[in-house]
Amino acid sequence: MTTSTEKVAVVRDTYTRYNPSERANHWLVVVCALLLMLSGLAFFHPVFFWLTALFGGGQAARAIHPWIGVVLAISFTFMGIRFFRQNIWTKEDSEWMSHVGDVINHREDKVPEAGRFNAAQKLVFYVMFWSVVTLFLSGLVLWQHYFGDAFPIGLQRFAGLVHAVMAAAMIITMIIHIYAAIWNAGSVRAMTRGPVTGGWLWKHHRRFLREEVGGRK
Amino acid sequence: MTNGWNDIKNADVVLVMGGNAAEAHTCGFKWVTEAKSGNGAKLIVVDPRFTRTAAVSDLYAPLRPGSDIAFLGGIIHYLLSNEKIFKDYVLAYTNAAFIVKEGFGFEDGLFSGYNAEKRDYDRSSWDYEYDEAGQAKLDPTLENPRCVFNLLKVHYSRYTAEMVEKTCGTPKDLFLKVCELIATTATGAKTLTSLYALGWTQHSKGSQNIRNIAIIQLLLGNMGVPGGGINALRGHSNVQGITDFGLFSNSVPGYLAMPNSKETTLEEYLKTRAFKPIRPDQMSFLQNYRKFFVSFLKAMYGKNATAENQFGFDWLPKVDVNLDTLRQFELMFQGKMNGFICQGFNPLMSVPNRKKLIAGLSKLKYLVVMDPLHTETAHFFENHGEMNDADPAKIATEVFLLPTNCFAEEEGTFTNSGRVIQWHWKAAEPPGQARTDIQIMADLFLRLKALYAKEGGKFPDPIMNVDWSYRNPAKPTADELLREINGRALADLPDPADATKPPIKKAGELMDIFAQLKDDGTTSCANWIYSGCYTEKGNMTARRDPSDPSGKGIHPNWGYAWPANRRILYNRASADPSGKAWNAKKKVIEWNGSRWAGIDVPDFGPLIDPTQKATGPFIMNPEGVGRLFTRGMMREGPFPEHYEPFESPVANPFHTKVQSNPVARVFKGDLEVFGKSEDFPYVATTYRLVEHFHYWTKHAKMNAVLQPELFVEIGEQLAKDKGIASGDMVEVSSNRGRIKAKAVVTKRIRPLVCDGKPVHIVGIPIHWGFIGATKKGFGANQLTPYVGDANTETPEYKAFLVNIKRIGPAA
Amino acid sequence: MQSLDVRNRSASTAVPPSVRKDLEVAKLIDVSKCIGCKACQSACMAWNDLRPDVGVNSGIYDNPENLGPAAWTVMRYTEHEEAGRLEWLIRKDGCMHCTDPGCLKACPSPGAIVQYANGIVDFVQENCIGCGYCVKGCPFNVPRISKADNRAYKCTLCSDRVAVGQSPACAKACPTGAIVFGSKESMVDHAQGRIKDLQSRGYDKAGLYDPQGVGGTHVMYVLHHADRPELYSGLPNNPEISPMVALWKGALKPLSMIGMGMALLAGLFHFVTKGPNEVTEADEENARKLKGRDAA
Numbered sequence A: 001m002t003t004s005t006e007k008v009a010v011v012r013d014t015y016t017r018y019n020p021s022e023r024a025n026h027w028l029v030v031v032c033a034l035l036l037m038l039s040g041l042a043f044f045h046p047v048f049f050w051l052t053a054l055f056g057g058g059q060a061a062r063a064i065h066p067w068i069g070v071v072l073a074i075s076f077t078f079m080g081i082r083f084f085r086q087n088i089w090t091k092e093d094s095e096w097m098s099h100v101g102d103v104i105n106h107r108e109d110k111v112p113e114a115g116r117f118n119a120a121q122k123l124v125f126y127v128m129f130w131s132v133v134t135l136f137l138s139g140l141v142l143w144q145h146y147f148g149d150a151f152p153i154g155l156q157r158f159a160g161l162v163h164a165v166m167a168a169a170m171i172i173t174m175i176i177h178i179y180a181a182i183w184n185a186g187s188v189r190a191m192t193r194g195p196v197t198g199g200w201l202w203k204h205h206r207r208f209l210r211e212e213v214g215g216r217k
Numbered sequence B: 001m002t003n004g005w006n007d008i009k010n011a012d013v014v015l016v017m018g019g020n021a022a023e024a025h026t027c028g029f030k031w032v033t034e035a036k037s038g039n040g041a042k043l044i045v046v047d048p049r050f051t052r053t054a055a056v057s058d059l060y061a062p063l064r065p066g067s068d069i070a071f072l073g074g075i076i077h078y079l080l081s082n083e084k085i086f087k088d089y090v091l092a093y094t095n096a097a098f099i100v101k102e103g104f105g106f107e108d109g110l111f112s113g114y115n116a117e118k119r120d121y122d123r124s125s126w127d128y129e130y131d132e133a134g135q136a137k138l139d140p141t142l143e144n145p146r147c148v149f150n151l152l153k154v155h156y157s158r159y160t161a162e163m164v165e166k167t168c169g170t171p172k173d174l175f176l177k178v179c180e181l182i183a184t185t186a187t188g189a190k191t192l193t194s195l196y197a198l199g200w201t202q203h204s205k206g207s208q209n210i211r212n213i214a215i216i217q218l219l220l221g222n223m224g225v226p227g228g229g230i231n232a233l234r235g236h237s238n239v240q241g242i243t244d245f246g247l248f249s250n251s252v253p254g255y256l257a258m259p260n261s262k263e264t265t266l267e268e269y270l271k272t273r274a275f276k277p278i279r280p281d282q283m284s285f286l287q288n289y290r291k292f293f294v295s296f297l298k299a300m301y302g303k304n305a306t307a308e309n310q311f312g313f314d315w316l317p318k319v320d321v322n323l324d325t326l327r328q329f330e331l332m333f334q335g336k337m338n339g340f341i342c343q344g345f346n347p348l349m350s351v352p353n354r355k356k357l358i359a360g361l362s363k364l365k366y367l368v369v370m371d372p373l374h375t376e377t378a379h380f381f382e383n384h385g386e387m388n389d390a391d392p393a394k395i396a397t398e399v400f401l402l403p404t405n406c407f408a409e410e411e412g413t414f415t416n417s418g419r420v421i422q423w424h425w426k427a428a429e430p431p432g433q434a435r436t437d438i439q440i441m442a443d444l445f446l447r448l449k450a451l452y453a454k455e456g457g458k459f460p461d462p463i464m465n466v467d468w469s470y471r472n473p474a475k476p477t478a479d480e481l482l483r484e485i486n487g488r489a490l491a492d493l494p495d496p497a498d499a500t501k502p503p504i505k506k507a508g509e510l511m512d513i514f515a516q517l518k519d520d521g522t523t524s525c526a527n528w529i530y531s532g533c534y535t536e537k538g539n540m541t542a543r544r545d546p547s548d549p550s551g552k553g554i555h556p557n558w559g560y561a562w563p564a565n566r567r568i569l570y571n572r573a574s575a576d577p578s579g580k581a582w583n584a585k586k587k588v589i590e591w592n593g594s595r596w597a598g599i600d601v602p603d604f605g606p607l608i609d610p611t612q613k614a615t616g617p618f619i620m621n622p623e624g625v626g627r628l629f630t631r632g633m634m635r636e637g638p639f640p641e642h643y644e645p646f647e648s649p650v651a652n653p654f655h656t657k658v659q660s661n662p663v664a665r666v667f668k669g670d671l672e673v674f675g676k677s678e679d680f681p682y683v684a685t686t687y688r689l690v691e692h693f694h695y696w697t698k699h700a701k702m703n704a705v706l707q708p709e710l711f712v713e714i715g716e717q718l719a720k721d722k723g724i725a726s727g728d729m730v731e732v733s734s735n736r737g738r739i740k741a742k743a744v745v746t747k748r749i750r751p752l753v754c755d756g757k758p759v760h761i762v763g764i765p766i767h768w769g770f771i772g773a774t775k776k777g778f779g780a781n782q783l784t785p786y787v788g789d790a791n792t793e794t795p796e797y798k799a800f801l802v803n804i805k806r807i808g809p810a811a
Numbered sequence C: 001m002q003s004l005d006v007r008n009r010s011a012s013t014a015v016p017p018s019v020r021k022d023l024e025v026a027k028l029i030d031v032s033k034c035i036g037c038k039a040c041q042s043a044c045m046a047w048n049d050l051r052p053d054v055g056v057n058s059g060i061y062d063n064p065e066n067l068g069p070a071a072w073t074v075m076r077y078t079e080h081e082e083a084g085r086l087e088w089l090i091r092k093d094g095c096m097h098c099t100d101p102g103c104l105k106a107c108p109s110p111g112a113i114v115q116y117a118n119g120i121v122d123f124v125q126e127n128c129i130g131c132g133y134c135v136k137g138c139p140f141n142v143p144r145i146s147k148a149d150n151r152a153y154k155c156t157l158c159s160d161r162v163a164v165g166q167s168p169a170c171a172k173a174c175p176t177g178a179i180v181f182g183s184k185e186s187m188v189d190h191a192q193g194r195i196k197d198l199q200s201r202g203y204d205k206a207g208l209y210d211p212q213g214v215g216g217t218h219v220m221y222v223l224h225h226a227d228r229p230e231l232y233s234g235l236p237n238n239p240e241i242s243p244m245v246a247l248w249k250g251a252l253k254p255l256s257m258i259g260m261g262m263a264l265l266a267g268l269f270h271f272v273t274k275g276p277n278e279v280t281e282a283d284e285e286n287a288r289k290l291k292g293r294d295a296a
């Protein structure tokens, strides 16, 4: 039995998981987030300070980071609106989460069926959502050049702390998210070109597949 | 200053009243800080405003502007009635025991001899009783009711603490605290120093404020003693120098008098000037008046001055009226003055009543301004809206600007308040076409002389005969001038003790001291008090040896203090009549059996044996003692009396008949524009801020940053009454004009209750004008009254009436 | 003569060991001697070539009204009434040169802030990125970021003058001796004398302001009311680096680094041990079946 996707693809059904607009939106967010992470990390700890070189030096990195943040915030708003409904938490998601060990250990048969997004993805969505909101707000307060005198010093200090905490949280989530994308073969293609196979959906989002085919009835 | 800056550190009590030393004499004020931290001294500040000096004081008392005579009179009353005086000193060194002649009196606010029409006194009754030998009579027992001490007591008996409170608005308990602290210096163990400036002088009776402190310091025995004295803090960096050189039109260098038209010969002139001692054993510097004056004439006219032509006496102008600033501008205003050379002076900003000044300047044919900066005066004809309401179309005055350098761009000397002449070196080259004042004046002189040579004239002699033998006549140097000032021998001067000995000075040699000057034309000296500042040993004013062997702040080898490098004037008074210091800790000079010696140059005949002769220590006075009673020296009377400012919100509490100084300098037209308290209910005073120097630092960005914009200061109560918040724009008006400014509402100015009613004070700094790096601003002198002190003609900038209203929030 | 050995450097994990044991310097500002003449302000402007903009009068004597990138020190005037007695408390504001400087702690840019062995805390503009963290870190509200070049500025304690054996320009200019400069030890000594004098004048609570919350400072004040420093235009009582900043710049950093590292490692090990999660032909079959059944 061949497992060549190439071959299978010819014979098998494909489903469009992300349309071009969704994909573009996602990758805009990704670019921003990565640049923010790189520039942000440079300020975060001396061992990363060299990363400022990627942005043309410390002054430039400092200047551009918040602006990228603004772009991120806008583009994420669109993405948030897009995916909001599919990311509403349900009872099944809690059930799914209790089987997260099975997920990690490739025992998907024991895991309850998932919809378009599984519980872990929803968690990523929530963490991203709240990170971007708090990073944006705290980032504004921290933004010396424009808002240096606009906020009381106590709030500024709080914003520094919050921004750093949330940035760390978001980076950790991003690592997990990216890893998940690599680990789950076929995901990246879904986000880069759009299609997934029926088997991919059967394996990861069976309930969604059922709805899809049911919907054609 | 009788003492000197460094000496302030020796004081035990420092009284800053009539000045704001910390702001206007910031560097000198360090010695007050020294006195406090090093000597445990207490600082008293008496000022209508709580100033930056008050910020570091131990005791602050407010008073109503223009009421100082009452306050100081109250102190005298306190000292006399509580017997807090240094009795031995008063008896030996003041004229307390002198008997005043019959006919002198004081009634209803006037001394004997007043002539209402002339607004002047016949002062002949203000004198002592003399014996047949022309010596003043005295009563050492102080029993004679007509002796000065008893007259003083009677005069000041009215100046009670209650009257002080009523007149000055100073709470009685606060006033008494000031008295108590001052009285701690009455024993000779401690000294009080007094630092004052314009808060005392800029009044229609300013000189009498200073007379008052003189009386206090004499009663306390604080004259001639370290940490004591009366210390006038001078203004411009070289105003002391300019005063020493004849600031007034009626004096010549060294405080010698300009002759008047009645004095047609040198002899006649000298007859009244060189006064004779009026006590036995007395000596006086001024016995040498003839030597000083002839040497001055020799400096003026050189070889042209001979015994035959009275050393050129005829070439000196004869001055009958003092051409003080107020009179100059009055003449200009009346169209009686055609041209005006304005050198280092910005009268449009600094002289009272802007309206009158613009009118006066507009009537000139020409105005020459010699200044490194663009002054408002040089631009007086421009219209700057309300800030300078001139109409250029109607002004025909031709204005010339001659750029001079600034003091730092030339060498020369400054004389500080402590009489120390200090050479300064050039720090930078003058910019552009700027020339030194000396060069401009030399050029002007040479051109005038050439014109006279060519065209003749009515009386060319005063110009043609001037000695101008400088190496380069177009550019005399400061060094040459200083040597001319010091004086030199014009012939060999024989030793007075033994003519067979070699001469003490060869012809051409510089003088060591004014004692070497001659009245026969063999010496020349442009200013006798400066003699000794540049000797054959070199330029004494350029000395910079900071050492102070006694630790008492004498620094004998730093610069040169006139006269005779003496740092503490009247220092003979620091010792008792027998020649021993009153207080070993405050010793300056003592009689060591053969001569006077100590840490300073004796202000006394160094060989006068006190056990043989009762020569008094105040050798400038013919009586040899300090004057509690000034005879005819002061225009308004021998004792100071409280008069109200010409604009005042209260009736004179001391006498109903005479409200204000009956002999003050006031012109007819100006009397009419005095305001009434019904229309202008608040008392205004004007003053300096540390951040600016008059009207020139507003050109400097740094100063502009530190104090950018004109403001007026008012107390919280007045602000509340008028609905004014700090930072609002307000309008302040007097009967002569109006200004607009930011309001600074402060706790530092409080209403004073005078005669039962509250008096609010409006404080107005003087530094803004319509040119400069600061925000443009109105000048304080748009408001001030045109009236001057009777003796010095200093205008009454410090007390007048205004109204104030809010005109809006900060613009 | 002072060396400028570095004791501490912003955003740097290692600091060169200093061979010399340097004398700690300090500037002592005796508020009770200060007459608010602003000579120190102008000296600072002159020496450091600073010219802030000409401002306005807004009803107070303070000008410039606040510290700025070109105003490293300003006088602050407070009118205070106590027991019917008016006091005009005038404080020279500026960097305190903390022993434990919050600015340095907060600064993310290596070498933008250095602390010399003599105690001076100096901003090195070449290394500054203009982030403003120093502003957040400072308990005294001192650093200011210039809008012109986006770099942080504050009083240097005239490190350039001190390095060649001169006293700071402000101390040199102060006419009353309200500012004195010397070794920290001698300044503390000098202050004791001043405090005694003040106590003799009825200021029982006179004292030295050398706040230990920031490890002491190299700019100290003699105050008449040392018990209430906040009277002096809000001089903080017991200042310390804000706990928020301490946490942000302290424990949080290693924790986050560990967190991020763990996440990376976890992914790596998971991948190495479990491999990718791939779709099998059986899954495709199931999917087809599902579709087919439904189609049928």
Ligand SMILES: Nc1nc2c(c(=O)[nH]1)N[C@H]1C(S)=C(S)[C@@H](COP(=O)(O)OP(=O)(O)OC[C@H]3O[C@@H](n4cnc5c(=O)[nH]c(N)nc54)[C@H](O)[C@@H]3O)O[C@H]1N2
Pocket (backbone or CB within 6 Å): B017, B018, B019, B020, B021, B023, B024, B025, B046, B047, B048, B049, B051, B064, B065, B066, B067, B068, B196, B197, B198, B199, B200, B233, B234, B235, B236, B685, B686, B687, B688, B689, B690, B691, B692, B693, B694, B798, B799
């Ligand atoms: N920074 C600075 N320093 C200067 C100058 C300057 O322009 N700026 N100018 C120099 C010159 S030329 C001079 S003459 C001196 C002047 O030096 P000062 O005389 O010390 O200066 P002022 O500020 O004119 O006035 C001093 C104080 O007098 C108070 N005062 C007003 N009316 C009265 C009164 O009736 N009685 C009493 N007791 N006090 C009163 C005012 O409130 C003020 O605080 O300063 C010199 N130094």
Ligand SMILES: Nc1nc2c(c(=O)[nH]1)N[C@H]1C(S)=C(S)[C@@H](COP(=O)(O)OP(=O)(O)OC[C@H]3O[C@@H](n4cnc5c(=O)[nH]c(N)nc54)[C@H](O)[C@@H]3O)O[C@H]1N2
Pocket (backbone or CB within 6 Å): B198, B202, B235, B236, B343, B344, B345, B346, B347, B349, B350, B351, B370, B371, B372, B373, B375, B404, B405, B406, B407, B437, B686, B687, B688, B693, B694, B695, B696, B766, B780, B781, B784, B797
């Ligand atoms: N209301 C009010 N008015 C006052 C006073 C007050 O207290 N209240 N105070 C009065 C007093 S005490 C004074 S002294 C006057 C001051 O009044 P002014 O003397 O008229 O004022 P300044 O601005 O000092 O003017 C001096 C000028 O000299 C120029 N200058 C500087 N260096 C040189 C130089 O080397 N050569 C020449 N030729 N010029 C030079 C400066 O640029 C400046 O323009 O103001 C008086 N007016």
Ligand code: HEM
Pocket (backbone or CB within 6 Å): A033, A036, A037, A039, A040, A041, A043, A044, A045, A061, A062, A063, A064, A065, A066, A067, A068, A069, A070, A072, A073, A132, A135, A136, A137, A138, A139, A140, A142, A143, A144, A160, A163, A164, A167, A168, A170, A171, C108, C131
């Ligand atoms: C969403 C809008 C954002 C804004 C307005 C913003 C703004 C800022 C600002 C102003 C700073 C201070 C440094 C500087 O001025 O450049 C900063 C620091 C930082 N930012 Fe952001 N940021 C945003 C988003 C993010 C995101 C998404 C991340 C990470 C994924 C991030 C990570 C960081 C980090 C790590 C720092 C350093 C914090 C520290 O030093 O403790 N930021 N940010």
Ligand code: HEM
Pocket (backbone or CB within 6 Å): A017, A026, A029, A030, A033, A034, A076, A079, A083, A087, A117, A120, A121, A122, A124, A125, A128, A174, A177, A178, A181, A187, A188, A189, A190, A191
């Ligand atoms: C290099 C970085 C990234 C890669 C490679 C990546 C890859 C992917 C892939 C392959 C998917 C599809 C997964 C699926 O359909 O099951 C996906 C989904 C998604 N990604 Fe990313 N991503 C990255 C970064 C980010 C970032 C920074 C964010 C948000 C700030 C983000 C937000 C999302 C969201 C919201 C989804 C939809 C599924 C979900 O809710 O998890 N991604 N990403």
Ligand code: SF4
Pocket (backbone or CB within 6 Å): B024, B025, B026, B027, B028
């Ligand atoms: S003018 Fe000169 S000497 Fe006078 S206070 Fe200012 S700096 Fe000092």
Ligand code: SF4
Pocket (backbone or CB within 6 Å): C033, C034, C035, C036, C037, C038, C039, C040, C041, C075, C092, C173, C174, C175, C176, C177, C178, C179
């Ligand atoms: S120079 Fe000295 S006295 Fe003047 S404001 Fe500064 S600290 Fe105070």
Ligand code: SF4
Pocket (backbone or CB within 6 Å): C010, C103, C106, C107, C108, C109, C112, C113, C123, C127, C128, C129, C130, C131, C132, C133, C134, C135, C143, C145, C151, C152
């Ligand atoms: S702005 Fe302050 S914290 Fe940021 S790099 Fe510059 S000095 Fe460091």
Ligand code: SF4
Pocket (backbone or CB within 6 Å): C094, C095, C096, C097, C098, C100, C101, C102, C103, C104, C121, C137, C138, C139, C140, C141, C142, C143, C154
């Ligand atoms: S006062 Fe502020 S800027 Fe100065 S060293 Fe301390 S923390 Fe740094």
Ligand code: SF4
Pocket (backbone or CB within 6 Å): C043, C044, C045, C047, C048, C072, C073, C094, C154, C155, C156, C157, C158, C168, C169, C170, C171
């Ligand atoms: S120490 Fe130097 S930089 Fe700091 S305030 Fe004084 S003069 Fe300015």
Ligand SMILES: [Mo]
Pocket (backbone or CB within 6 Å): B234, B235, B236, B239
């Ligand atoms: Mo003056």
